[in-house]
Amino acid sequence: LHATYALGLAFLMDDQFDAAAPLFAELLMPARRAQLSRDRIRRSLTNLGECQLKLQKYAAAEVSLHEAWEMSKQDVNARWPYFNVQRLLATAMLKQKRYQEAEPLLLEAHEGLVRG
Helix, strand or coil: CHHHHHHHHHHHHCCCHHHHHHHHHHHHHHHHHCCCCHHHHHHHHHHHHHHHHHCCCHHHHHHHHHHHHHHHHCCCCCHHHHHHHHHHHHHHHHHCCCHHHHHHHHHHHHHHHHHC
């Protein structure tokens, strides 16, 4: 699992989103079965959602990012990941022209990221 995650990150950083997305999706089932840390699952969902955004698969990105966002809400120490995934989730909504739903999420994410 670690090698697959590392390869997915390498593809993500190289803007090879079509290669990275299936790797992050592939990681989720065994990660859940093995009961890996919620943080690892959240990061995989966030990375998958980011790839889906870049591939213009906005509805799929919203599903992945919403699950990651819900997981981030439960970790009070993960403020930056929470606001980052919230920003990505709002972007998925904006791309689907759901402006009223996205606006409060985007504003809160911006404030949280600026405050650090």
